Amino acid sequence: MSVANGSSINVAPLDKSNDIKSLIESNDVPPQCCSTRLNMAVLMFLGMSMVYALRVNLSVAMVAMVNTTDLQPSQNSSDTSTCPLPPGSKNGSDPFLQPEGIPQYPWDSETQGWLLSAFFFGYLFTQIPGGYLSGRYGGCIFLGLGVLVTAVLTMFTPLAARMGPSWLFALRVTEGLMEGVTFPAMMSIWARWAPPLERSRLMTLSGSGGNFGAFVSLPLAGYICQTIGWPSVFYLCGGAGGLWAIFWFVFASSDPLTHRRISTEERDYIIKAIGPQGTGHGWSVPVLPMLLSVPLWAIIIGQICSNWSYYTLLTSLPIYMNDIMHYDMKSNGFLSALPYLGAWLSAMVSGVVADNLIKRKVFSITVVRKLFALVGLLSGASFLTAVSFAGCNHVLAVTFLTLSTTIGGANSAAVYINQIDIAPRYAGFLLGITNTFGTIPGIVAPIATGYLTQDRTLAGWQQVFWLAAGINVTGALVFTVFGSGNIQPWAVGGEEEEADAEKDRSRSIST
Template sequence: MPRPNGYSINSAPSDDSEGDEPLIETDAVPPQCCSARFNLAVLMSLGFSVVYALRVNLSVAMVAMVNTTDPTPVDNRSIFHACPLLPGRENTSNTFQQPERTPQYLWDSETQGWLLGAFFFGYLITQIPGGYLAGHYGGRVFLGLGVLITAALTLLTPLAAQFGSYWLFALRALEGFGEGVTFPAMMAMWARWAPPLERSRLISLSGSGANFGAFLALPLTSYICQTLGWPAVFYIFGAAGCVWSLFWFILVSDDPQTHRRISKEERDYIINTIGSQGTGHGWSVPVLPMMLSVPLWAIIITQMCSNWAYYTLLTSLPTYMNDILHFDLQSNGFLSALPYLGGWLFTVLSGAIADSLIERNVFSITIVRKLFTLTGMLLPAVFLVAVGYSGCSHILTVTFLTLSTTTGGASGAGVFINQIDIAPRYAGFLLGITNTFGTMPGVVAPIATGYFTEDHTLEGWRKVFWVAAGINIGGALFFAIFGSGKIQPWADTEEQRAEAEKNTNRSNSECQQQHATVT
């Protein structure tokens, strides 16, 4: 179906396109509602909700697991700078009543920081291998097994804690090892499932499950801790992950061609729009060109910078709510979760807007990715700094934290899906690479936070927020300069290279004929 502006339904849009007409006819696109690709996005989103629930539940449960936030007495300077206790809590300690025989442990703030960061030690290891194998074989098995393994190990958390902090550290690292394949597998699947003009909304909807999972898990963890005791948290969330895995393996296929319930119209639409880029990349990958690719390094560095702030809040926000603002556990969980509700809504909305801008030729893919990255990193940085100067005002603190995480959702339609723009066939492998680097802040940020806040002062937390904001701004500017939305030459398939060579030869032949006619 050719278009006057040179596009067809069978080809991906060029990054350099201009014009006001939509890239494809609206009536040529099978509806998304209840389609196989939309159902896949919803199921993925639920899966990542479970994944992030399994990841963050320890952040809140930690408040219930320890006998006191820090067994080492604080000095007078710390007490002087801390916020006053809320009315009704003046004569209470940091501990609270749990069901009888619920164990608690004497872990200082440094031990807590290491336990919160333990997950990421394992998470780092399987990102690249998971992305490589998912890109070759397909992502269904890897994503499903990643969630299942993590959920099954979560069931063992109370037992590991009983054995000691070293055992719990090892278990959390193993959970990260299992979960490390999930995001690369997701991207590998969308390389085969997402039409180019729907990438932003489908991938953003899938990834938004991370924020939604954090939103649900934080208050639920608080409630479960107070009513059933903290061990029940890990039993309930672990069981939920196992149930989700069962549905995943029954309902999902690696690509449209092997899906049993997809319509022929939708199958043909997906296959034709993605073309040869929707195939597996084989065993060999262009490692050296990837290592020298400036747009890829722009993604790597920007994700590292963005994740520093994200993981700082994800792992340490409940501690801030408890140590500084003195919210009780139930309020702590709800208020810690509120920012992620905004982030979830903003991520989904940003994906839809980004696709609309690209489809209607308002901006090129490169401009759209940079625009949403800048929005999703600069605004959160401003609000993070504001948190540091909100003092003991609960309303201002919660407001600025919510705005920071909410506006950060815009980057979901920016740098976080940019791998599939520059190299669709290798998207899973590239996400494994970028997420490996992007996970490093998950290891370092909680430890750095523990170091800055060992005295439990507002000044220490202000340093935490300033560092996160500064890193965010640096990453945003780096991507604005070096980021790209164009498919890189090393990512072309053999079919595309042959077609390009054929077009070049044809152009040269036409030029020679014109020259001969003139002479």
């Protein structure tokens, strides 16, 4: 199903479609600085920061929520002290005491693994519906409500924990259901807002908010846990998410045609640059051709494989820092956050570099996406392997973990935005499909980590890192061989549909 590569940008060899128009290469392009499309990217960046803050707060808080003195003897044996305390540390991570009146729970590593994966059980089921409805009606309302409702539910976490792990599991599943629509909604918005030559930088800017949110929330959660207690983490995250939602509903719009503050010049530029592919899809979508599309399956497999290592570290890295490296809570939060600072910076740089390579026609879109996937996935795998050989060397272990996720950020300009290359009109729906499969590691990886590390030993964590590295390599190979950056034939509408869409867009510009 792959379309042959060409030297032009996003061009498939179909002669009669209005989709296959040359991109605007005029110098008369409204500046991106202070533009409405950049403001949208900044708002989405902050929204994705909230999405990940609401997602990862439990990863750090879990260390404070669990009373390790009440665990089974096998988990408090001398085997848990495989590594010495960090340099300059007097007490390490144990015991971790909460302020008076803050409850702690005797949850073993398997229970913790299930609780950390609970979010993704719900997240799995709303990706495709969210992408479909966002593509039909626009993503603004779905992105805003997804964050707002998740933020409100987050504030009930302390109550659910007191009621028992089953209640907390159910709450986290519900949060995942609500948040599952956010990334497909974001992709649907960019299908209507992002000019093709600016896609990489705008989408990586907004999407990198996830890494920035993890970077900020992990150390902040550690500080809050150690000073005023773990319940405050959930109250503050929930309140911040609600505040962001207010700004989003006031200043954002699903389409440049309906934005109240955009200039006529910028609106016309965006609409003309994107063309008919910037319109929403109808009720029917070409499901069977999608399922038979090799480039789409390359994205799916690439996303599954890259997400395995990402979610392994996102959900379980604070536990590794506590159980093996023996860092105190404040150091734990900061060091667990370092990889995401690196990934955020890497994603930002990758988006700009990718756009420049495409704009200057150094490489085709296909080559650019594959190049960044290779850099992100293979480099990430090599540093994960190095972590397992670093053993108890605190400096090397933290350095390799940081480099693994940092260089892995290059994948943001590859697998994670490739849907809009191959089918702009259906980008939100496709992201729903790929993210549904990509959520599976979020469910399985924490559970697998819990089983592999149930004895809280260094050997168990070495197996975790080897497994993640091997899966990363698999994803790199599959995407490099089968991926594509060209619009697929099934993503191009019929001539009548294209003509109607073009008339609607032209009428909007003239009015």
